Structure formats: structure tokens, C-alpha cells
Amino acid sequence: MSLPHALITALIERPCSGLELARRFDRSIGYFWHATHQQIYRELGRLEAQGWLESLPPEAGRGRKKVYQALPAGRAELQRWVGESRDQKPMRDELMLRLRAEALVGPTAIVDDIARRLQMHRDTLALYQKIELRDFSAADASREQQIQHLILNAGLMLETMWIEWSEKALQVLAAPASE
Numbered sequence: 001m002s003l004p005h006a007l008i009t010a011l012i013e014r015p016c017s018g019l020e021l022a023r024r025f026d027r028s029i030g031y032f033w034h035a036t037h038q039q040i041y042r043e044l045g046r047l048e049a050q051g052w053l054e055s056l057p058p059e060a061g062r063g064r065k066k067v068y069q070a071l072p073a074g075r076a077e078l079q080r081w082v083g084e085s086r087d088q089k090p091m092r093d094e095l096m097l098r099l100r101a102e103a104l105v106g107p108t109a110i111v112d113d114i115a116r117r118l119q120m121h122r123d124t125l126a127l128y129q130k131i132e133l134r135d136f137s138a139a140d141a142s143r144e145q146q147i148q149h150l151i152l153n154a155g156l157m158l159e160t161m162w163i164e165w166s167e168k169a170l171q172v173l174a175a176p177a178s179e
Contacts, residue, residue, distance in 0.1 A: 003035050005078055006025070007021065007025075007040065007043055007044065008047070008053065008074045008077065009029070010025060010029060011053055011068055011069055011070040012078065015067055015069035017065035018065065019037075021068065022041075025040060050073075052071060052073050052077055053069060053071055053074050054068070055068050056068075056069065095113070095117070099169070107177055111170060111174075114173070115166075115170060118162075118166035118167065118170070121159050121162040121163045121166060125160060125163060131152060
């Protein structure tokens with residue numbers, strides 16, 4: 001996934017200012033595609049220069065922000081990109097490499113990092129469960145809402161997997177090292 005496509009998606013959902021977009025990003029798309037506010041603002045300028053979105057003139061008055069909206073060319077690019085076939089990228093996880101090295105040079109303090117990550121996954125799972133209860137309890141959900149719920153389900157399953165894996169890793173690391 002690319003940041004330009006994430007931004008176009010968000011702006012098709014609802015035109016907004018760069019600040020509002022960055023805040024919305026933090027509360028939704030940012031859960032599975034992280035970007036800093038600085039990256040978002042830089043990309044908005046680039047997308048506007050490409051003709052994929054436009055900024056509307058700010059309303060009169062001091063401190064008014066530009067509102068961005070997707071243009072037909074941006075929608076067409078998003079549609080092209082969504083329809084592409086892409087292979088999944090191979091996993092590159094530094095923790096897995098560090099754990100493999102720990103098997104050779106350990107025991108190390110990697111157990112503390114895994115315990116910290118376990119708590120982060122528990123917190124994230126609790127947040128996702130709260131979002132699910134708040135936003136996806138309607139039985140007559142639209143197709144768009146069902147797709148959003150599907151994305152959330154992937155997050156719920158991923159966090160559950162990481163919790164189970166982390167708990168198992170901590171058990172293995174707590175076992176005495178064989179000499």
C-alpha cells in the first residue's frame with residue numbers, strides 16, 4: 001500500500017483539511033498504514049501537483065485551513081491501483097532475527113522486549129474490540145461498513161495471534177538454557 005493511495009481513499013470518504021486528515025488517519029488508516037503528519041502534508045502537496053486532488057480556497061478569516069478533495073484523476077488512479085494484482089511482500093521482522101540470534105548468544109534481555117510488546121498487543125486488541133462494539137454492531141450494515149469491519153477483523157485476528165505467540169515465546173524463554 002502506498003501513502004498517496006491511503007490519502008486519496010480518505011479524501012474520497014470525506015474532503016477535509018490537512019490537519020483533520022492527519023487526525024483521521026491516526027484514528028483509522030493509521031492502524032495499518034502509519035505515516036507522520038509531516039509525511040501526510042508533504043504528500044498532499046505532491047498529489048495536488050499531480051492533479052489527483054485539489055485544495056479548495058480557505059474560507060474567509062484568519063486561521064482558516066485549506067480543505068482538500070479528491071479529483072476524478074485521483075479516483076481513477078485509486079481505481080487502477082486497487083485493481084492491480086500484487087504479491088505479498090516477504091516478512092522482514094527484526095524481532096524474529098533478534099530472537100534467532102538470542103538462541104545462539106542468549107539468554108538476553110529480549111524477554112523484556114517481548115513482554116513489552118505483549119502488553120502493547122493486549123492494549124491494541126482491547127482498543128479494536130472497543131471500536132468493534134462502538135462502530136459495527138448494526139445488523140444491516142452497508143457494503144462499505146462490512147468492508148471496514150473486515151479490515152478491523154484482520155486487526156483483531158493479528159493482535160490475537162501476536163498475543164498468543166508472545167505468551168508462548170515468554171514460556172520458551174523462561175525455560176532453562178541447555179548447556
